[in-house]
Amino acid sequence: MDQADYCIIGGGIVGLATAYQLLRKDPGASLVLLEAADTLGSHQTGHNSGVIHSGIYYAPGSLKARFSKAGAQQTKEFCREHGIPFAEPGKLLVATSRLELERLDHLEERAGIHGLEYERLSHAELRSREPNVAGLGALFIPSTGIVDYRAVAHKLAELVTASGGRVVTGARVTTINEHADKVDLGTVRGKYACRQVVACAGLQSDRIAELAGMHTNVQIIPFRGEYFELHSAKSGYVRHLIYPVPDPALPFLGVHLSPTVAGTITVGPNAVLGLAREGYPKFSIDVRDVARYVRFPGLWRVARKHALMAAKEVRNSLFKGSYLKECRKYAPGLTAADLLPYQAGIRAQAVHRDGTLLHDFLLSETDRMIHVLNAPSPAATAALPIGEHLANKALAGRTA
Incomplete structure (x- = not known):
């Protein structure tokens, strides 16, 4: 069984940004990112209009408003630093x-x-x-x-790998079992044990949460x-x-x-x-x-x-x-x-369940897991600050 300090479920831009931010904040930590598809950024990250949103639509004080404005600035800075058009x-x-x-x-x-x-x-x-x-x-x-968000995602993956993280594609998660001191994950590519899990599973986020034994009133x-x-x-x-x-x-x-x-x-x-x-x-x-x-x-x-x-x-x-x-x-x-x-x-x-469409970010947490149940637009724009937010939570969980 492979072991790591952190496991990220999901190789879209939010999962990759979370991995990137974790390794910046906790250099030397071991991290594995598991993506079910054969390629990274193959779903919402790679199928959108490529807009870097300003945040004008979002209610003042909402996470969307805060993350969007910060994300627009950080995305542009990231692109300048790494030569992404x-x-x-x-x-x-x-x-x-x-x-x-x-x-x-x-x-x-x-x-x-x-x-x-x-x-x-x-x-x-x-x-x-x-x-x-x-x-x-x-x-x-x-x-x-x-911008082309798929290009941003691929650069994040390069940086994660360069910092010692592992990115595993074709690794659909099949089992999740949380224990007092670790989380065991089964995938079609093998088994993993880690101290902290962050699930950024996008279109499959509710199923991954249920696989982990969480009971939510939300469905994708x-x-x-x-x-x-x-x-x-x-x-x-x-x-x-x-x-x-x-x-x-x-x-x-x-x-x-x-x-x-x-x-x-x-x-x-x-x-x-x-x-x-x-x-x-x-x-x-x-x-x-x-x-x-x-x-x-x-x-x-x-x-x-x-x-x-x-x-x-x-x-x-x-x-x-x-x-x-x-x-x-x-x-x-x-x-x-x-x-x-x-x-x-x-x-x-x-x-x-009551028919409410959730318009802001929604997390569900346990001692060793953070599940992103809703990451609506402007999630791609806001990926870097969202990733930092999730990384801070995971880091706090590991050191608790």
Whole structure:
């Protein structure tokens, strides 16, 4: 049986950042990171729009707000230090109705509370800055950036290995047994014993917690986000990230245009109930995943509350013209021919049994284990400060 001081379950960006921060704080400690997939960052880390978020949406005082602002700065510093390409095109939140202008006022206030640099644009100023974007006005957040988070994750893995940590892929965890002085882990690649476990299992976080004997009222419901990519003829269609003004009554932000560090522009995502936690091709189905959530009362309570939104998202998924209509609210010049297929993402949305969608980070802890039950967007942006937070907890547990 392999032994280590620390074991990290999950090779996404949060797990890798936690391993990286632990070895910085406890140099010389032994650490093993176990990833079920054959490659690192293969799920939420590698299937997103690559945005370095500013934190403007999040409630003041929430972990999301605190971690996002710190994470944006730390991510950019990390990229500069290690030569990872990133850019700061800034984000335009575009209002297309009088109601959205009122909501923009609230977001402007929140930007001030968070200490973010911002600029309010009139209709004419918006058109001057982005001729292909239509709106009554906009709020510009210049600090919003773009990066390839998979590249960040791979660099973190290199640094973990260089510091003496072991990264084991294809190592799906099958058993977890906590004792007074250690935790025993069984995997398809062998057995491990460690002093402290930090589980950052993303789409499988609830299952890993249950495997460890934890009883929670939370389950991961997969929401599939489908993207398009603009045709190369539209490569310079927008210069900034173009976002709609979010409806505070709805759980997701809506379709947006995102320039990428590769020079393309993605459009999306929508948000439909996923039929597989890790199935990215359209119409992927995992019977085990579906059977689990159809028995969960929280799903049906969410469905009743957001039935109209769900129907709209399904329509957008099935019919390209309906999806295009969402885009044309603020990008009226786009046509169906401009929207090319692009990889989908799957969001691990934690839902309480009472139907509450959990929007902030959620941890569950024992003497020797920390389980991240919910790490919603902006988890990729905030990975480094989240990792530091988790590392501090694990270090305290080891020395207790």
